[in-house]
Amino acid sequence: ALDGSSALLLATRSNHIEIARALIQAGADVNQKNLMQDSPYLLAGASGHTEILKMTLAHGADLQSTNRYGGTALIPACERGHVETVAVLIAAGVDLNHVNRLGWTCLMEAIVLSDGGPAHQQIVTQLIAAGADLNLPDS
Structure with missing residues (x-):
């Protein structure tokens, strides 16, 4: 994406749980940030996408990472x-x-x-x- 969003971040944004699961299982980085400083982990938390959030937590989410604020x-x-x-x-x-x-x-x-x-x-x-x-x- 033009804003630097990974496929996993795009799946997270739309709460596409199965797509996110497949990408995470394939090794997608749950901490990779786009230009707005969102990562799949941070966005899942902010958006209330709890199923994806749990997957990011199980696959190395950086609890100390921060958003643009x-x-x-x-x-x-x-x-x-x-x-x-x-x-x-x-x-x-x-x-x-x-x-x-x-x-x-x-x-x-x-x-x-x-x-x-x-x-x-x-x-x-x-x-x-x-x-x-x-x-x-x-x-």
């Missing part, structure tokens, strides 16, 4: 209300207290950038239960 996969997953995806990323060990370039953590994004509905309430509960730092200020 300097955020982990967990931060946009929290902001967008992807409850199951957040649970998977917490279990995988993504840093709960990572601060992105905007000065925000996943917990802040789940609270401030959300509608406060049931999905975001569940995410905040998950983050607190997992030990997120409740006292990190924003920038």
Whole structure:
């Protein structure tokens, strides 16, 4: 693709689970970034494509990799209300207290950038239960 997206990234974007599975099993790099700094792993997390996310985690996803905002996969997953995806990323060990370039953590994004509905309430509960730092200020 013109933006440097790999076949796996394109499959991830469209949530084509079987295509993604075939590419990953064939050795596609789950951490390869395009020009926008998205990787299959990061995009699956941000998009709530949990099945593909699980495959990337099983095939060497870099939990410390960050998107163009300097955020982990967990931060946009929290902001967008992807409850199951957040649970998977917490279990995988993504840093709960990572601060992105905007000065925000996943917990802040789940609270401030959300509608406060049931999905975001569940995410905040998950983050607190997992030990997120409740006292990190924003920038």
